[in-house]
Amino acid sequence: MKIEEAEPSSSGANGAGSEMPPASAELLRNIIETKTDEQFIEAINKGREVHAVMGKTELYKWTEVLNRCDEILGKAVVKNEQGNMLVDCDKDLSNQVVSVIRFTVLLFECTSSRRIYKSVDRILSLLESTDMDTLAEVLRLLQVMGKRSKFLSTRIPQKEQHALAHRLTAIAQCWSGKLRTVKMAECLKREPKLPSLFPFTYTDDKQRTITVEQPKSTKLDPETYRLTLKRANHYTTRVMRT
Numbered sequence: 001m002k003i004e005e006a007e008p009s010s011s012g013a014n015g016a017g018s019e020m021p022p023a024s025a026e027l028l029r030n031i032i033e034t035k036t037d038e039q040f041i042e043a044i045n046k047g048r049e050v051h052a053v054m055g056k057t058e059l060y061k062w063t064e065v066l067n068r069c070d071e072i073l074g075k076a077v078v079k080n081e082q083g084n085m086l087v088d089c090d091k092d093l094s095n096q097v098v099s100v101i102r103f104t105v106l107l108f109e110c111t112s113s114r115r116i117y118k119s120v121d122r123i124l125s126l127l128e129s130t131d132m133d134t135l136a137e138v139l140r141l142l143q144v145m146g147k148r149s150k151f152l153s154t155r156i157p158q159k160e161q162h163a164l165a166h167r168l169t170a171i172a173q174c175w176s177g178k179l180r181t182v183k184m185a186e187c188l189k190r191e192p193k194l195p196s197l198f199p200f201t202y203t204d205d206k207q208r209t210i211t212v213e214q215p216k217s218t219k220l221d222p223e224t225y226r227l228t229l230k231r232a233n234h235y236t237t238r239v240m241r242t
Contacts, residue, residue, distance in 0.1 A: 037096065040068055051106055069103065085129060087134055097126070097137075
């Protein structure tokens, strides 16, 4: 979603942090001056070169850049006639999306007042991507969002918070390792028999192994089930291709 209007926070408006560090100002100027998507991607990729000296700025100063990023993400999540997102069908577009998300990570690490960020709807859609490079960068962005601020818990609507939980649950279930035991002969069947998704384990930020058992409810949430099945089918397809 495009940022319609952004204003400085009260802390930034009072003077502290209102001036951009030279490295950030130059990077912003170079990005804004680009005319094509290709030039834009090339410019934001250079952000990593000055990451260490960018300093701290307010996110609203990057509004024009964020809106151009949103346009690229918007193209990526459009679905074709087969129901597949374009990011999963176009490698050039996938590479652009990866660059955009990496730059967004950089901005979340080097800015304050992140409440103006409006592309969460695109990010949620990209969690359904079957392109592993794209998905990995999206997960990294969510990690930074959760680590650097309370953006995910306080700045996005409850509906989107629930959607985020559904998608992350589906990914966790599918990546639990159970599908690695599926044999090639089973993958070749029209309706392969997949192993039970539960229990699955993961390691938390304190290096503790957490085991998630089968929910007491006999009916899995429809949205979570749909996303999990989609990933499971994609995994078996990849096995068949290899």
